[in-house]
Amino acid sequence: MSEPVLTVSGLRAWYRTSAYGVSREVRAVDDISLSIAAGEIYGLAGESSSGKTTLIKTIANAIQPPLEVLAGSVVFRFGDRPVDIHRISREALGKIRWKHLSYIMQGSMNVLNPVRRVRHTFFDFAFRHIGRPKPEFLQVVRDHLQRLHLAPDVLDAFPHQLSGGMRQRVTIALATVCRPEFIIADEPTTALDVVVQKGVLAMIHEIQRELGSSIIFVTHDMAVHANLTDRLGIMYAGRLVEEGRTADIFRAPRHPYTAHLIASLPRLGDTAPKKGLDGAPPNLADPPPGCRFHPRCPRASDICRREAPPMAELSPGHRAACFHPEPERPA
Amino acid sequence: MSALLEVEDVSRVYRTGGLFAARRVTAVDGVSLQLEAGRPEILTVVGESGSGKTTLARMILGMVPPSTGAIRFKGKDLADIRGSRARLAFMKEVQPVFQNPFEAFNPMKRLDRYLFATARRMAGVEGEAAIRDAADGALKEVGLSLAEVRGRYPHELSGGQLQRVAIARALISKPALLVADEPVSMIDASLRASIVNLLRGLRERRGVSIIYITHDLATAYYVSDRILIMRHGKVVESGEARAVLDDPQHPYSQLLKSSVLSPEVPPTGAAFHA
Ligand SMILES: Nc1ncnc2c1ncn2[C@@H]1O[C@H](COP(=O)(O)OP(=O)(O)OP(=O)(O)O)[C@@H](O)[C@H]1O
Ligand SMILES: Nc1ncnc2c1ncn2[C@@H]1O[C@H](COP(=O)(O)OP(=O)(O)OP(=O)(O)O)[C@@H](O)[C@H]1O
Ligand SMILES: [Mg+2]
Ligand SMILES: [Mg+2]
Numbered sequence: 001m002s003e004p005v006l007t008v009s010g011l012r013a014w015y016r017t018s019a020y021g022v023s024r025e026v027r028a029v030d031d032i033s034l035s036i037a038a039g040e041i042y043g044l045a046g047e048s049s050s051g052k053t054t055l056i057k058t059i060a061n062a063i064q065p066p067l068e069v070l071a072g073s074v075v076f077r078f079g080d081r082p083v084d085i086h087r088i089s090r091e092a093l094g095k096i097r098w099k100h101l102s103y104i105m106q107g108s109m110n111v112l113n114p115v116r117r118v119r120h121t122f123f124d125f126a127f128r129h130i131g132r133p134k135p136e137f138l139q140v141v142r143d144h145l146q147r148l149h150l151a152p153d154v155l156d157a158f159p160h161q162l163s164g165g166m167r168q169r170v171t172i173a174l175a176t177v178c179r180p181e182f183i184i185a186d187e188p189t190t191a192l193d194v195v196v197q198k199g200v201l202a203m204i205h206e207i208q209r210e211l212g213s214s215i216i217f218v219t220h221d222m223a224v225h226a227n228l229t230d231r232l233g234i235m236y237a238g239r240l241v242e243e244g245r246t247a248d249i250f251r252a253p254r255h256p257y258t259a260h261l262i263a264s265l266p267r268l269g270d271t272a273p274k275k276g277l278d279g280a281p282p283n284l285a286d287p288p289p290g291c292r293f294h295p296r297c298p299r300a301s302d303i304c305r306r307e308a309p310p311m312a313e314l315s316p317g318h319r320a321a322c323f324h325p326e327p328e329r330p331a
Numbered sequence: 332m333s334a335l336l337e338v339e340d341v342s343r344v345y346r347t348g349g350l351f352a353a354r355r356v357t358a359v360d361g362v363s364l365q366l367e368a369g370r371p372e373i374l375t376v377v378g379e380s381g382s383g384k385t386t387l388a389r390m391i392l393g394m395v396p397p398s399t400g401a402i403r404f405k406g407k408d409l410a411d412i413r414g415s416r417a418r419l420a421f422m423k424e425v426q427p428v429f430q431n432p433f434e435a436f437n438p439m440k441r442l443d444r445y446l447f448a449t450a451r452r453m454a455g456v457e458g459e460a461a462i463r464d465a466a467d468g469a470l471k472e473v474g475l476s477l478a479e480v481r482g483r484y485p486h487e488l489s490g491g492q493l494q495r496v497a498i499a500r501a502l503i504s505k506p507a508l509l510v511a512d513e514p515v516s517m518i519d520a521s522l523r524a525s526i527v528n529l530l531r532g533l534r535e536r537r538g539v540s541i542i543y544i545t546h547d548l549a550t551a552y553y554v555s556d557r558i559l560i561m562r563h564g565k566v567v568e569s570g571e572a573r574a575v576l577d578d579p580q581h582p583y584s585q586l587l588k589s590s591v592l593s594p595e596v597p598p599t600g601a602a603f604h605a
Contacts, residue, residue: 017487227597
């Protein structure tokens with residue numbers, strides 16, 4: 001296999017705050033390693049507040065206090081020189097952003113400037129990179145918007161004049177119009193109806209195929225993962241607990257958390273909600289000792305209460321962090 | 332039986348576009364609906380992005396006046412609710428959960444302050460301890476606690492946590508009607524199930540009526556009593572939720588149902604790899 005485009009090693013990123021004289025450390029990303037190949041769509045799933053957004057903020061180097069990187073590295077390889085994104089100058093980072101790497105933040109509709117028409121935002125961010133005369137540039141933008149089921153008049157609107165889902169699509173358009181090699185998208189389709197969502201996913205996939213881009217796609221919506229991603233990482237309480245080919249994870253999850261997740265997926269036609277996990281998500285300022293999932297785990301034993309299970313390869317390309325994984329189920 | 336909410340042939344027109352290219356958008360086009368007072372229900376609104384769901388919700392909340400048509404809450408026309416006293420009394424009874432909590436909360440304002448202000452002003456809770464208890468109680472209903480939220484600003488919470496704070500805030504004044512605009516869009520299936528159960532509990536135990544806007548047809552199917560399907564500002568189909576979703580009649584409803592992604596890896600690999 002060729003060199004990965006992204007290599008994350010031993011990454012640890014915590015929020016360190018103090019309020020009411022009490023200092024706390026929220027261990028939102030704790031010792032995560034993963035790598036992503038060119039042309040791969042990598043999905044990231046996990047319950048609310050498990051650290052998905054923090055992980056990708058750290059990967060995109062969109063780090064602001066109180067978030068601190070305590071250990072580990074994030075290395076991209078665009079062209080043939082590797083760059084550690086936490087150790088490059090602001091200028092170099094600025095160049096990488098937009099051209100090579102684009103990051104669609106969660107709830108990012110609010111990055112649109114409220115007092116400027118959408119068209120200006122496109123000029124601000126994309127004009128330079130596309131490098132075409134103005135009328136041609138606008139035509140590129142219009143065509144691109146159309147692929148997202150947006151009429152060209154959204155360019156004349158102010159952000160508040162658009163619906164939530166329209167604003168979400170405008171930010172997707174901004175992040176993809178320059179056709180970057182690496183796209184990081186955090187819950188980019190939460191505000192879309194299922195018909196439009198399908199169109200947007202198809203567009204993202206098309207760009208990915210045309211350019212061989214890599215994508216990290218964060219969503220809690222497992223149906224999107226099933227239909228879009230090649231590989232899937234599952235987070236629980238700040239740790240990566242399982243990773244493998246999406247098809248393998250859906251067919252035979254090995255970590256008990258993933259097994260629960262897959263077994264309880266809602267389907268249209270259910271007449272009652274599936275049973276949720278017992279207990280609450282752990283407080284990341286004071287996570288349980290040992291395996292962070294043990295208080296809610298049906299398979300937990302003594303060792304799980306004492307020691308954190310390391311990520312281990314259980315079958316080719318399939319890793320999980322569990323002392324008592326679910327049995328292997330050959331395809 | 333008297334009506335809790337009557338929405339009568341309501342439309343809303345917006346003007347947009349530049350000076351020379353002014354356009355009229357009919358965001359909501361002749362929508363009517365009614366909720367009865369003695370019969371709390373969950374009325375789900377689904378539909379195309381941009382079809383007018385949020386605009387309809389804002390009109391019901393009295394935030395945007397209809398261009399034509401009328402909305403009455405407990406028999407009183409919203410257009411006649413004037414002055415801050417009357418307005419406050421109305422808001423006590425009709426509470427919103429806004430779409431996209433990242434936009435709904437002021438980024439400079441601590442979240443506990445929102446909750447405390449709501450307890451004091453809307454629910455009339457007095458005394459610091461009681462105010463804290465009211466906030467903590469509401470947060471516990473959504474799987475959070477005041478200890479977790481205390482002193483924090485909106486950007487310091489995850490998307491799902493923030494969405495749950497928005498729901499908690501709306502519960503504090505014990506409203507008769509909750510207008511929830513995509514309240515669980517950033518919440519995973521497991522937590523979503525518990526929040527949807529909470530909505531059901533509110534209807535059953537506290538007699539709260541809920542207008543629930545969502546893109547999630549699976550939860551809509553089990554939680555709703557009635558459903559409205561919107562497209563281009565109009566209601567294209569409505570009725571008993573399960574009957575409509577089991578056998579949709581309008582072509583758009585059919586398209587919507589058939590576009591729901593199934594949580595299974597297609598046998599040929601990912602669906603868009605075709
Ligand atoms: N600026 C901050 N200061 C302190 N804690 C924070 C900050 N931002 C996030 N956190 C905490 O870090 C943890 C992980 O949050 P993160 O946003 O990464 O979760 P997530 O997996 O993206 O969740 P969701 O699916 O709900 O968006 C949460 O407990 C959150 O409250
Ligand atoms: N303040 C405004 N000024 C001008 N046009 C507006 C305004 N608010 C909404 N619109 C337009 O009205 C239409 C309906 O918007 P609305 O927000 O009600 O849709 P929605 O059904 O909530 O969509 P979504 O599912 O994407 O949130 C859209 O075409 C939108 O551009
Ligand atoms: Mg997040
Ligand atoms: Mg809306």
